[in-house]
Amino acid sequence: MILAIGYGAFGRKVVNCAKKLDKLTIIDINEDVFESLSNGTFNHIVGDAGQLEVLQRAKITEADTILIMTNNNELNRKIAELIQSINDRAYVIVRGIVKYPELYEGLNVDKVIYPLESAAKDVVHEIQKSKLRRKLLDLRKIVEDAKTKYNNLCSDENNLDDCCFDAHFLIMLHNNPDPDAMASAMALKTILDRWGASSKIAYAGKIGYDENKAMVNLLGIKLKNILEVDMNKYCGIAIVDSSSYNSLYSEIDRSRDIDILLDHHKDGDIAANYSDIQTEAGATATILTTYLIQLGIEPDRHLATALYYAIVSDTNNFKRNASKMDFEIASYLQGLMDTKVLEMIENPEMETETMDVLAKAISNRKIIKGNIALSYVGNIKNRDALPRAADFLLKMEGIYTTYIFGISDDNIHISARTKDLRVDLGALMNEAFMGGGHQASAAACIPLGIFESVSDKVSLRQLVEEAIQNKILSTMGIYEDESSNNTSE
Structure with missing residues (x-):
């Protein structure tokens, strides 16, 4: 009562x-x-x-x-x-x-x-809704302009050859897309469908991680490889979960106008006719879900599952860069998603090569200063096994930072993880190898360069291992006399 x-x-x-x-x-x-x-x-x-x-x-x-x-x-x-x-x-x-x-x-x-304070919060909430409404009106204009362009070209008998469009919009993902990119693209496609605009989703690189592959298969996400796409067959170009050309397909025509840009990362270099970059959001999926809510579009079970998994994945279970908005949106999606499918995505079968890389990472590990683990795993086909190995070694007792590196496609790939708050891996990997990432997780890719001429695998391993290790340690401020107590286990 x-x-x-x-x-x-x-x-x-x-x-x-x-x-x-x-x-x-x-x-x-x-x-x-x-x-x-x-x-x-x-x-x-x-x-x-x-x-x-x-x-x-x-x-x-x-x-x-x-x-x-x-x-x-x-x-x-x-x-x-x-x-x-x-x-x-x-x-x-x-x-x-x-x-x-x-x-x-x-x-x-x-x-x-406090009634007045509560009223003030309600007013602020309404202001936020008005800003979002304005954004969506602007976005819809971009969509309508693309549809008009499509209709004008297709109604002109002299341009029949130019009317073989695949869709109104091409939604582009960054290289080797993650759950946030794929879920955000699904949400944008849902909005475009509601507005009568057709679209297709394209990506470069490959779908890595067993979880990402399971997500694509279980949720039926339809993706096209960028190599199979002619950008001229689309009236509009949209990019989600990336605002930098460096993370997109290298052959993209940079003179082509970008119509829609949706992201939560900062320091991008892409300009678009419609741009919404909210760096306070932990995931682009969070932003797209607020769009769906404002438009009165309730995501179906597959889309809700994808969006929820994207937020959980990009925020590392709400432990990294998670905002109040991420928690609220995730709570909303929980009531709509398919928990059984989510469990299957989060716990897929592990590929044989991933297990082999884990085994090599464990057996080849070197312990520096008692809490830093470095491991060279040799030649690999699936470089997405590296971050999994870096996560795995971080669970070892006493280990606070891990660096796993291997060779793939004439490049040395490095994946790093840390639970040491004093270490900023994103800054460290950028300084050492022009890589990047977050404070707790980062990666880098550097050309094999002069090491390509080394044919002997043992010599190659020794040279690569020594060069990468020395660069990492010197960037961390650890020098030879301090690392002399290295141990191989």
Whole structure:
């Protein structure tokens, strides 16, 4: 039962919102405020709630939620004191008064509400909605312009040969796309479909990680390899989860206008006719889900599962760069996703080569200064096995930072992980190898260069291992005399 004390302007608004939640009883000293109530709306009692007898008539001991909402600060304090002695199991919500911040000091109240402050937050929320509405209007104009271009070309008999469009839009992903890129593309495609614009999703590189492959297969994500795509057959180009040309297919025509750009990474170099880069978001999927909500589009189970997994993946289970918005959006998606499919995505079968790389990483590891593990795993076909190995070695007792490196496609690939807050791997890998990443995870790719001429595998291993190790350690400020106690295990 809910017991509400005070039926003035504020109390009336709260009661109108809460009356469907549970059985409700109202107390107010002024009989006139109840004149407009129809019989049976809810139970109401006329009386001074500062009197024990009035509270008992309201059956206060049966209330699990008690709201104290009068505009009399002294009365509110007195009622709270009485409640504490009569019903200490109820959840007590009280009306606060800004100029009396210590009004309820020493009392066991669960929540203090400031009406003006709450109203201000509501206004800010509405402002945010208005900004998002403006963005979506701008986005829709871009979409309508592309559709108009398509229709004009296809209606011109002299341009029939130019009308063999594959779709209105090409949605491009960064190289070797991750769950955030794929889920965001699915969401954008859903929006474009709602607006009558066709689209296809393209990527460069390959779909790595067993989890990513499982995501594509289980959710039926339709992707085209960029090598199979003619960008001239699309009226509009959209890019999701990347704002830098460095992470896109190297042969992309940079003179071509980018129509739509959606991302959460900073320091990009791509300009677009419509751009929304929200660096406070932990994932681009979070941004796209707010679009869906604002447009009244409820994602189906596959899309909701993809978006949820994308947010969890990009924020490392909400432990990296997660914002309040990420938590709220993930909570919304939880009620829509397919938990069984999500479990299958998160726990796929492991490829044989990945297991081989893990074995090599373990057997070839070198321990530096007791808490840094470096391991060279030789030639590999699947470079996505490197970060998995780096994560795995980080679980070793006493290990705080890992570097795993191997050779693939005439390049040395390095993957690093750390749980040492004093180490910024993104900055370190950038300084050492022009790589990049986050504080706790980073990667780099450097040409094999002069080592290509070395034919003997043992010599190649020794040279690469020594060169990479020395560069990493010197960048970390660890020099030969300090690393002389290296151990191979």
